[in-house]
Amino acid sequence: MSIIPNILFAIILIAGIGYFAKNVKKLIRNINLGRDVDVSDNTSQRWKNMARIALGQSKMVHRPIAGFLHIIVYVGFVIINIEVLEIIIDGLFGTLRIFSGLGVVYGCLIGAFEILASLVFVAVIIFWIRRNVIKLQRFWKPEMKGWPKNDGNIILYFEMVLMTLFLVMNATDVHFQAMNSGNVISQFIAPLFSGLSEGTLHIIERAAWWIHIIGILTFLNYLYFSKHLHILLAFPNTYYGSVKPKGELDNLEAVTKEVMMMMDPNADPFAPPAENESGEEEVAKFGASDVQDLNWVQLLNAYTCTECGRCTSECPANQTGKKLSPRKIMMDTRDRLEEVGKNIDANNGVFNDDGKQLFGDYITNEELWACTSCNACVEACPVSINPLSIIIDMRRYLVMEQSAAPVELNNMMTNIENNGAPWPYNQMDRLNWKDE
């Protein structure tokens, strides 16, 4: 027997996994462009969150139809991948269905895979109908035009084709059909090929087998270029997601230092600013105007977003026709981060200022100032993404670096500064209600 197919298989496998690994490295580098943030606390709670939210899909089922269909695809995806192990062994060593020696167990396994594959196929068709025929509103928002829309459909086509190939592969495998164990679905597909010679069947079976595994490797590599990274990143993202009450915003440490110094009667107001080790003056920017100002968990959030739009559909600003869409905030962050990443790739590992930034070139004033900080988007996200934290960080930049708050908010803040209330009332009148 020729070993050429085995060598060819090994080359394809190594190339497929190798290219993916290269992109994963790039992904990690890009995420690490973000500021450091301490997430070493509450480890047990974090593991629980990951188990419940990512593994257990607990938030997906808040919308029962989409949740149910998603669980089918998710379980199908995870379990059918056991089959990929067999394909890899067969491919490398020239064996045929290496696990078939398991007998009844093998039949049960393949039977389960076939049922799941059919269910996934049906679920994916329904997903496609929801997007393209029923046209669910959240898939047709302005930010979903062009690539994001096509991306969503391409993924569905991929899954349809992969599931079909898996079933055709089984249906045209004469030995497997003769075993008559585990061919629960494929036995009904086999008659479609009944008129063909055994040689032709073998060719179809081999073709389906090869295209299936090449399809899987292509899909794996497609992930990095699509919104679909959530199938991997949902796990770290739910682990690193906030374990604090949703209402709690972080207190900026750099500000705390300055405030404490102002309150300290012994502080020297004329002292030179602290210098770091290299002797350069450390210029801390307040808030975020670009992706490097965000922390790495926020950047991980951006790569994890699969653009389902549950956040946007729950957003009170978006519901009432404002420009703000929390999903767009995440998409913009990811797109800008990718742009910065490509810039670094093109300039030998150093970012070359391109005169662009997240604020202004991607996210506008109008979007940022429409947010009510109600946390509906954070609550809605099935994978613990927090668009609100990015909005607040960008407001911080606008207010503390640019002094660019809306006039009415400047008035409110001046009032707080002068008389301790957002309205122009005298602090000495605070208890007047008692005698009114």
Place this chain on the structure above:
Amino acid sequence: MSELLKVPTMAEYMAQGKQPDVLFWVGCAGSFDDRAKKITKAFVKLLNKAHVDFAVLGTEESCTGDPAKRAGNEFLFQMQAVTNIEVLNAYEVKKIVTACPHCFNTIKNEYPELGGNYEVMHHTQFLKSLLDEGKLTIEGGKFKGKRITFHDPCYLGRANNVYEAPRDLIKKLDAELVEMKNCKSKGLCCGAGGAQMFKDAEKGDKEVNVARTEQAIEVKPDIIAAGCPFCNTMMTDGVKAKDKEADVEVMDIAELIANAQDL
């Protein structure tokens, strides 16, 4: 009427060498806003009725900094926070109750890191505990059979997972608690949070408070119950915008309980 209210200040307690059981954090809306002042008074009446040993900061209280922080002015927020914490710590405050979910959230969640550690309760939680301890009784009477829907304030509900205390109190009124399409963790914002209270809304096709009021009106309530002075204003405006003032009243939970007892 007003002379019936007993509102001691922390300074007075200090002068007598005493320490109250709890500090009532009134908040800016509760101190200055005409509508919210009524809520403040209703809550004080209940505190007096239940003989709660409390005090207020009075003129020593200042904005928690919540709207500044949410508007992005972290500097102003921390200045406010640190100043307030100095006052609270000087009075050795241990426990705080407030009728404003924004003050509640800020003091409870954002002050500890800056040196302010207190047990903080929303007034609905506090009233519920008074009831559980038998210090306060509620007789439904006036609200018996009335349809009441509760609008979850974002900063009480989603932000801090307090959903049941206000509902338990409404049920105690023998009223019929009806839920809106969006309630509890799915509650729709009134539109005031994140400093929106102090600015015009961005361009859109509808006001958030009107959208929320429509959801409330859908369940045909006699009363929209609120637990936040800002939600109260927004919902009251929403009811006006929908010309439903004759049919629907917006009331704080504290007012419902105080009114039920004709306080």
